[in-house]
Amino acid sequence: MLPVIEVSGAPVERGRQHGRKARDRIAHNLAVYFSRFENEGRVGRSEVLARAAEYWPVVCRQNPDYADELRGLAEGSGNALLDMVALNLRYEILYHQFTANALADAAGGGGSTDAGSAADGCTAFAVAPEASSDGRLLMGQNWDWIPDVQGVVVRRVKSQPRALYFTEAGIVGGKIGLNSARVALAITGLTSTDDDWSRLGKPFHVRCYEVLNSLSLEEAVAAASDGGGSCSAGFLIGQSGAGVVNIEAAPGAACRLAPNGGMLVHTNHFIAPEALGVTEPPNPRRPGSENRLSQMRRILATEGPHSPESLRRGLRDHTGHPDSVCRHFEPDGPDFERYETVASVVMDVGSGVMWITDGPPCESPYIELRLDEA
Numbered sequence: 001m002l003p004v005i006e007v008s009g010a011p012v013e014r015g016r017q018h019g020r021k022a023r024d025r026i027a028h029n030l031a032v033y034f035s036r037f038e039n040e041g042r043v044g045r046s047e048v049l050a051r052a053a054e055y056w057p058v059v060c061r062q063n064p065d066y067a068d069e070l071r072g073l074a075e076g077s078g079n080a081l082l083d084m085v086a087l088n089l090r091y092e093i094l095y096h097q098f099t100a101n102a103l104a105d106a107a108g109g110g111g112s113t114d115a116g117s118a119a120d121g122c123t124a125f126a127v128a129p130e131a132s133s134d135g136r137l138l139m140g141q142n143w144d145w146i147p148d149v150q151g152v153v154v155r156r157v158k159s160q161p162r163a164l165y166f167t168e169a170g171i172v173g174g175k176i177g178l179n180s181a182r183v184a185l186a187i188t189g190l191t192s193t194d195d196d197w198s199r200l201g202k203p204f205h206v207r208c209y210e211v212l213n214s215l216s217l218e219e220a221v222a223a224a225s226d227g228g229g230s231c232s233a234g235f236l237i238g239q240s241g242a243g244v245v246n247i248e249a250a251p252g253a254a255c256r257l258a259p260n261g262g263m264l265v266h267t268n269h270f271i272a273p274e275a276l277g278v279t280e281p282p283n284p285r286r287p288g289s290e291n292r293l294s295q296m297r298r299i300l301a302t303e304g305p306h307s308p309e310s311l312r313r314g315l316r317d318h319t320g321h322p323d324s325v326c327r328h329f330e331p332d333g334p335d336f337e338r339y340e341t342v343a344s345v346v347m348d349v350g351s352g353v354m355w356i357t358d359g360p361p362c363e364s365p366y367i368e369l370r371l372d373e374a
Contacts, residue, residue, distance in 0.1 A: 001367055002151055002166070002343070002358045008158040015069035015172065018154065019076020025150040025169035026077045026087075032148045033090050041097035048093060051197060052085040055092070058200045059085070066206050069172045077170065087170050089197075091204035095189060095231045096197040102281040103193065120285045120339050121145060121189035123292045123325050124236045124266045125300060125311070126244040131262030133305040137240050140346040141176060141186040142315050142361070144327040147340050153356065153369060163212050164354055164371040166343055173209030176345050177354070180371060181215045181239070184349040188234035188266045192278040194251045201230040201251060211235065217242040225254035232278070234266050240350035250278045263300045267293040288323035295319045308355060311346045316362045326362050 005021045007014040019026065037043045043051075060067040074084040086093065124141035132138050149168055154177075156163040161181045165174020178184035185208060210223035217239040224235035224247045232251070238244030246257040246264050248271065255275040257264065268289040270280060280286075299314040300306065306314075315325060322328040329338035344361035347354050352371035357364040 002153050002356065004153045004155060004369065006155045006157060008156065011065045011069040012072035014156065014159070015072020015074075016076035018152075019073040019078075022152050022169040023077050025152060026073075026079065028150050029168055029170050030079065030083055030087055032146060033087055036146065037093060041094050042101060043093065043097055048086050049082050051093060052082045052089055055089055055197070055200055055203070056082070056085050059203065059206065062202050063206050063210065066172055066209050073170060073172060084170060088172055088205055089203055090171075091189075091233070092197040092230050095191055096195050099191045099193060099195045099281045102191075102283065106282045120289075121268050122187065123296050123315075124186035124188050124234070125296055126186070126236055126238055126246075126259065126264040127300065127304070127306045127311070128244055128259050128262035131300075131304055131306060133307040133310075136351065137184075137238050137244060137349040138306060138308060138311060138346065139184050139186055139236065139238050139244070139349055140311060140315070140344070141188075141236075142325060142327060142341045143176060143343045143345065144339050145342050147329060147338055147342065149342060151343055151358075155369075155371070155373070161213065161215060162371060164352070164369060165212055166345060166356060171205055173205060174212050175205070175208050176343075177212055178347050178349055178352060178371060179212050179214075180352070182241070182349050182352065183212065183214050183217065183220050183237070183239045184347050185211045185220070186236040186345070188236070189268055190232040190234050190248065190250070190270060191281055191283070192232045192250045192270070193281055194278060195231040196251070197230050199230040199251055201228040202226055204229070204231060204233050207233070207235070211237060217245070221245060221247060221256070224249060227252045227254060232270075236264060236266055238349055248272060248276060250276050253277065261301070263297070265293055265296045265300065267296075269293075285323075288320070291320040291323060292325050295325050299325070308346050308348055312344075312355060312361065312366050315344050315346070318362070326360055328360060
């Protein structure tokens, strides 16, 4: 079972609590990511820290609460602040490098790119009330990423809005979760040829933080749609009673994708690149993303109306194994090219309930957690 960390108080104190309670996991994730930055991103430690130092004052201006919570995390975990800033900017560092490396490989290697330098990540979905078995908004995803990364579930109490979310140990806020305003978030990684960390736009994890601090669907959509981001990303956002929408965001542009038949699915490629005017870099993982998109759409279309139980069953689907909805790493590839489903999540947004696994859902049980549980 993933550890469940309860935090409360001002942002800096919430960060200290996260840092103290997940100290070993944070140290582990720092080691994993600095290795990945070098081996997968092809960026050494000194350059990573230089980028973090350049970005940090921008983050402090963009969202002082996020910056305070990050300071508390560094203090509570006993790690250098810039190391923790780099961890929280891991999306900008790695996803920029995925694009830069793919373009460099294509230019110098006959049009091909290394699978270890390619965007990858998730199968996210939403089932609107009209397509669910009991008239509730259901959301979730398989979060596919680096098998060695260690996650935590955070329950934020007393602070408003209260929130329950999954994150990587050491990263402020959540990437998959819901809050007491019944706003929920799932995410997918995307890349475009416009991605560039040096734009110093609002980081991906700051946007996630702002979405899960939102009190309305429109406030959350505005946080995700801010055109000032450095790198592309997908944000699946819903609010019980208000609706659900998928945001495809690229530097300088964003578009909304509405449900089709009460259902939405998103994976790791743009569905509407023409609406944004973006071009995706070469990506050898693209067929896998397309397979997961089509399979999850099939599951939602043919096996409904849906309940949390039917969605948990669907997230175990192995069509196209190993690059399936329930993802398993490629056994013949090098370690830094391996991805699998690290956590699987289903949320009943209106009820404030989350079911989550620690590992691929075919191998790991779903544990039920409640936003308002003491």
